[in-house]
Amino acid sequence: MTVHDERALLEERLNRALRERIRPALYGDSTPVELSVWHAPGEPVPVAEALAATYEPARVGDAWGPPWSTSWFRLAAEVPPEWEGRQVEVVVDLGFTHPGPGFQAEGLAYNASGEPVKGIEPRNTHLPVSGSSVLYYLEAAGNPTILDFEPFVPTPLGDKETAGTEPLYRILRADLAVFNPEVWHLVTDLQALQGLMKELPQHEPRRHRILHAIDRSLDLLDTQDVAGSAASARSALVEVLSRRANASAHRVSAVGHAHIDSAWLWPLRETVRKCARTFSNVTALMDDYPEFVFACSQAQQYAWMKEHHPAVFERIASKVAAGRFVPVGGMWVESDTNMPGGEAMARQLVHGKRFFLDEFGVETEEVWLPDSFGYSAALPQLIKLSGSRWFLTQKLSWNQINKFPHSTFWWEGIDGSRVFTHFPPVDTYNSSLSGEELARASRQFAEHAVATRSLVPFGYGDGGGGPTREMLETAKRVADLEGSPTVTIETPAAFFQGAQDEYPNAPVWAGELYLEKHRATYTTQARTKQGNRRSEHLLREAELWATAAHLSFGSPYPYDALDRLWKTVLLHQFHDILPGSSIAWVHREAEATYARVAGELEGIIDSSVTALAGEGKADLVFDAVSSTARATPQAAFVAPVGGVLDNGLLRITVSDNGLLTSVYDIGARREVLPPGAVGNLPQLHADTPNQWDAWDIDPFYRNNRVDLVDGEVTALPDGLLVRRSFGKSTITQTLRLAEDARQLDIDTEVEWQEVEKLLKLAFPLDVRAEVSTAETQFGHLHRPIHVNTSWEAAKFEICAHRWLHVGEPGYGVALANDSTYGHDVTRTTRDDGGTTTTVRLSLLRAPRFPDPQTDQGTHRFRHALVVGAGIAEAVAAGYRTNLPQRVVRGSREVEPLVAVDNPAVVVEAVKLADDRSGDVVVRLYESLGGRAHATLRTSFPVQRVVETDLLERPLADTSVDLELRPFQVVTLRFTR
Known part of the structure; x- marks a missing residue:
């Protein structure tokens, strides 16, 4: 043998011994509990209402749990006298459909006083028993299993409006049983x-x-x-x-964790309950294991506990004070970082860190984003400006093509800022501390020659209940075990400080941390993305005009409303909401929420600009870009002559089927389109990724393309109207050219009824561009267009914010947008020797999982083709496209609160200080990637100017004369 x-x-x-002999012997003598049930109507109810309800007899085997419903089970029992002195537990199986730790039925047990005790999940099925009588109320959630062994089958279960009413579960066990500790230790x-x-x-x-x-x-x-x-x-x-372990064994810092997506295959309201279950488990487990340390990110989840489960929050606060329950992350949620705007990214850190400071007195120093879908190159600077020092991610282990080369490194952002970063080689943020996982952490650690330690987050996430007693017992056994890495349970800060002290000269990775997967998240669920973009800019306007109205006329500043609205928008930037990878219910609610946010912000803006304008009949143009209001007529659009739009700067020729056949720059005497090419060309691709439907675009999508060239054109007094039909869908576009503009404005409406298709809008350009330049938070990012290496080839779909630019020395073209993030840029050499660089915008997709009706319906987009543009013109077009002017009747013109004498320096936010002192806070940045001197002028008297961090805490006295490095972000606080 x-x-x-x-x-x-x-x-x-x-x-076989474990499965059939040993694990079944974990419990010895048992007796059924007295079981009764109350099926709550509608949405979840407070525990007090459940305790007062009328319960009906129930028994093991009963069906329960229509999708998204709640059933309350009452479990009562008397402990048999002969069990005295033995460890007794209640064991409950709600009918768990497979052994996965989450993604199905879950429960939270309350005692007779309505206090939460602990959760019930597939791998955590026991409740403690003390005394001779048992009485629990178990809030059982009938959450459907959407991600199963065949996770990408379209399902109506993702929305309570389509999920049906048939029960999904049968309760399989409800016993009072004697626990056998020696058997349990044998298993471990x-x-x-x-x-x-x-x-x-x-x-x-x-x-x-x-x-x-x-x-x-x-x-x-x-x-x-x-x-x-x-x-x-x-x-x-x-x-x-x-x-004992070898003296040179790899060292693992084990950190208890439970990655809980703030929404994904469940709605926001269910996340509140998932958190309550998990945090109840964790705080109870800490009483039994004094060495146990648990790291928890996402201030929003703590805030939910404070609002909905104050008893759980009190337990959390107590454990935080003891250093056992450790706030990390420093963000309001674990947000996407590709698509949130610069100010929103800053506010994620501001609101997250401030919550932990206000509630617990804790200054978080780690930005904790294990699961977001790639990481913006603007983040290092923002992390440092927030007062944080370290960054953690795990998701890059999902790369399809290139293995990320480092486990521990310095990450350098677009401005040169660096943060010490760790990429745990264990390749999971849901470890159980198994031998396989620990060996993998050691085997895959990239810096063995010069460093010795990595971090392993352990615990079941997403409703699995977090760390278990079995994991903590395992940690004891592998703490110092021959053949294994050593394992020490400690805080993330202890790990990071130790790792940085050991390895201060870690390698440097400059630029974005691009995830070679989930590229479709730049496009999926377009209405959610549009709601986010519109909300960000409405918040900017609301703060600006409310500040101006307060300083000018004493109008009340809406501190509470703005705080609440910012937190709502930040919540919806969570990395499965904004990317479009949640169930239908989540996105349906998100659209409604964005509509409410817009309505409330429009109200704040209207009241502010009305106060500023005063009484009168003049048309005042309020411009949030320049922060002014002027009695200036808005620019008019030129009338078409045949299929030509000509304003003396540009001559745009549109064919009979609505495509651009010429974009001629009159001043430069240059044709922008390549010979024989057409622009504004809609293109349709088959879109059937190999795996994650809502998440992925795979490169083979390019193999199948239909150019949507058929269309008809109608002349309008101020432009051209183009209509196209294809499949079951239609595209309607309005093409306009303002009298004094160097850009073609394109308004697009799509009635979208396709399935598993990708719609792109193509603009071939006669420029030889080496790189594409895409706006990111507080700056921009250059990406090579060539595919010399697998790293460049993997970036076949990229993210841009309000604009993307391509150019050659002396001449460039930009495409600005109001809500499009996904782009691709390619180039070819023509027969005439020239180079065609093609920019395409990804408008819409139609995946079937997890939302089988993704993006069906009507969508509206605004784009601008900016001709002869440098980066400065691209920046300006991005702001103009997203901050349309407002016309208000009144008599008073408005001077800018803050003006800057250097166009390279952009004022991003003007607001009153969050501490309600009345100080004015201004955030600005260098936008062109060069050094800039700028002098600020304010329209209000200033006593003192202080530079602050993002949380508006003073760093140093300064003046209105500034020297900025490339892409530097500066926050100034003005005392009046």
Whole structure:
């Protein structure tokens, strides 16, 4: 028999013994509890209402749980006198449909006083018993299993409006049972050794010793009396479990964690309950394991506990004070970082860090984003400006093509700022501390030659309940075990400080952390993205005009409303909401929320500009870009002559089917379109990614393309109207050219009824561009257009904010947008030797999972083709496209609150200080990527100017004369 055969036989023996003999013996004597049920009508109810409800008799086997419903089970029992002195637990199986730790039925148990005790999940099914009587109320959530073994099958279960009413579950167990600790410890012993043995090389003597010890342990186990023989079976394992780790073993910092998506395959309201269940588990577990430390990000989730579950929040606060429950992340939610605007990204850090400071007195120093879909190159500067020092991510392990080369490194942003960054080589943020995972962490750690430590977050996420007692027992066994990395449970800050002290000269990665997967998240669920973009700019306007109205006329500043509205928008930037990868229910609610946000912000803006304008009949143009109001007529659009729009600067020729056949720059005497090419060309692709429907665009989508050239053109007094039909869908576009503009404005309406299709809008350009330049937060990013290496080839779909620019020395073209993020840029060499650079905007997709009706319906987009543009013109067009002017009747013109004498320096935010002192806060940045001197002028008297961090805390006294480095962000606080 070979060594491999011997191991295989032992694996079979051990697995069967665990499955059929040992685990079933975890509980000995048992008796059913008295079970009754109340099925709550509609949405979840407070515990007080459930305690007062009328319960009906129930029994094991009863069906319960229509999709998204709630059933309350009352569990009552008397502990048999003969069990006195033994460990007794209530064991509940709600009918868990598969062994996964989350994504299905879950429960939260309350005691008779309505206080939460702990959660019930598939791998955490027990409730504690103390005393002779038991009474629990179990709030059971009938959440459907949407992500199953075939996760990409379209399902109506993603919205309560389409999910149906048939019960999904049957309660399978509700017992009072005697827990056998010795059996439980035997299971933990065997699993720890089994995982380690799997990872040891065949020639390693340690592996054979473990194999022999397990074999001997099973020999000593009496399968007819597992509980009685468990101690004997454990004795055979003592020697192999007591051998200490090698002196040069990799060091793991284990951090308890429970990654809880703030919405994904469940709505926001269910996340509140997932958090309550998990945090109840965690705080209860801390009472039994004093070494246990749990790291939790997302201030929004803490705020939900404070509002909806104050008892849980009190327990959290107590454990935070003890240093056991550790706030991390410093953000309001674990947001997407590709698409939020600069000010929104700053406010994620402001509101997150301020919550932890106000509630707990804790200054978080780690930005914790394990699961977001790529990371903007603007983040390092914002992290530093928020007062944080470190960054953690895990998601880059999902790269399709290139393996990220570092585990620990300095990440350099677009302005040169660097943050110490860790990419845990364990490749999961839901570890169970298994031998396989720990061995993987050691094997994949990239810096063994110069560093020794990595971080492992352990615990079941997304409703799985977080860390378990089994994991903490495993941590004890692998803390110092031969053949394994050493494991120390400690805080993220302890890990980061130790890692940085050990490895201060870590390598540098400059630029974005591009995820080579989930590229479709720049496009999916266009209405959600449009709601976010519009909300960001309305918030800018609301703060600006409310500040002006307050300073000029004493109008009340809407502190509370703006705080609440910002937090609402920040919540919806969570990395499964804004990217479009949540169920239909989430996006349906998001659209309604954005509409309410817009309505309230429009109200704030209207009241502010009305106060500023005063009484009168003049048409005042309020311009949020320049922060002024002037009695200036808005620019008129030229009338078409045939299919030509000509304003003396540009001559745009449109064919009879509505395509651009010429874009001629009159001053430069240059044709922008390549010979024979057409622009503003809609193109339709088959879109069937290999795996994650809402998330992914795979490169083979380019193999199948239909150019939508058929169309008809109608002349309007101020432009041209183009209509196209294809499949079951239509596109209607209005093309306009303002009298004094160097840009073609394109308003597009799509009635979209396609399935598994991708709609792009193509603009081939006669420029030889080496790079594309895309706006990101507070600056821009250059990306090579060539595909010399696999790293460039992998970026076949890229993210841009309000504009994307391509050019050659002396001449460029920009495309600005009001809500489009996905782009691709390619180039070809023509027969005449010239180069065509083609920019395409991704408008719409139609994946079927997790929302089978993704993006069906009407969509409106605004784009601008900016001709002869440098970066400065691209920046200006981006702001103009997203901040349309407002016309208000009145008599008073408005001077800007803050003016800057250098156009390279952009004022991004003007507001009153969050501490309600009346100070004015101004955030500005250098936008062109060069050095800039700027002098600020204010229209209000100033006593003192202080530079602050993002949280408006003073850094240094300064003046209105500034020297800015490329892309530097500066926050100034003006005391009046």
